[in-house]
Amino acid sequence: MMKNVKKASPEFATSETFVWWDMDSCPLPSGYDPCRLGPRIDTELKNLGYNGPLTIIGIGNLEGVPHDFLKALSSGGVVIKQLQLGSNMILCVNEALNSSESRFQPPLTMMVISAVHADLLEEVVSVFYIRGSLYNLLLAYPYVTEHADPEPSSLLVDNFGGEWVWDRFGLLKDSGSANEIRRQDTGCEMHFCGLCDLSFPSFDDFTTHFKTPPHADKPYLAKVKAKRLEFIEFDNYFKDDDEDDDIPKTEKAIGDCRRSLVFPSKECYYNVLLERRLLS
Known part of the structure; x- marks a missing residue:
């Protein structure tokens, strides 16, 4: 299923398109061939007139992900990145948007595939x-994802290209063609290990890195897992719901307001966001 989907306007038809896929919150459906993902997204975008350079980035926690699965993704033109500790995909998208690199300069299209929809509105939209x-922003998310109000299409009137459901009936639907082909150019994006802050030009180099110490060392992996849990616990510390809430009540009220109200205008919505940032 898709909605509010528009054909690429002339300025986006030949410009850079980046797809950011949150592998943690949007896993592939059971039984879906990972080597099809790159060509499927490519075909969907080409059908809408996005014919410029395309980079598809799969980013997440790769601990325990089978090598064959990652290899199939890579063969379909997906660049794979291991998250840094304490990071998430939305932070990576924001970093790209604030980058001075020429490939992230306008005109630019970004598709963000993530289940973190409320955060997405605040941090990216x-x-x-x-x-x-x-x-130009494109969105894809699981069917069960709860929307935050107001929806992106009502805010980004001039630069919202559409949204898809992340399932076999939406972005991952069978096109009926056995000849979906992925554009070969993946830009200068490289595979990346966020735990070691190292980039790799080829998938073979990337996986070789993961097979060598310290990644092959179980005590090291246990330490990484413990550190990741520390970050999660620290983040959740400021999200508890008890009466002695650590979040200032004014800021909490604004956060609740963002999720529960349909704002009369996009200016009103972003004035609230600005006030929230000033309070933090």
Whole structure:
């Protein structure tokens, strides 16, 4: 299923397109061939007129992910990145949007595949809103994802290209063609190990790195897992619901307001976001 989907306007038809796939919150459906993912997304975008350079990035916690699965993704043109400790995909998208690299300059299209929809509105949509009509946003998310109000299409009138459901009936649907082909150019994006802060030009180099110490060392992996849990616990510390909430009540009220109200205008919505940032 898809909605609010528009054909690429002339400025986006030949410009850079980046796809950011949150592998943790949006896993592939059971039985879905991972080597099909790159060509499937490529075909969907080409059908809408996005014919410029395309980079698809799969990012997440790769601990325990089978080598054959990652290899199949890579063969379909997906660049794979291991998250840094304490990071998440939305932070990576924001970093790219704030980068001075020429490939992230307008006109630019970004597709963000993530189940973190409320955070997405605040952290990414606001950037697109501020940047203006030469930044084009596409969204995909699981069917069960709860929308935050207001929806992106009502905010980004000039630079919202559409949204898809992340399932076999939406973005991953069977096109009926056995000849879906992935564009070979994946830009200059490299596979990346966030735990070691190292980049690799080829998938073979990337997986060789994961087979060598300290990644093959179980005590090391146990320490990484413990450290990851520390970050999660620290993050959750500020999200508890008890009466002695650590979040200032004014800020909490604004956060609740964002999730429960349909704002009369996009200006009103971002004024609330600005106030929230000033309070933090």
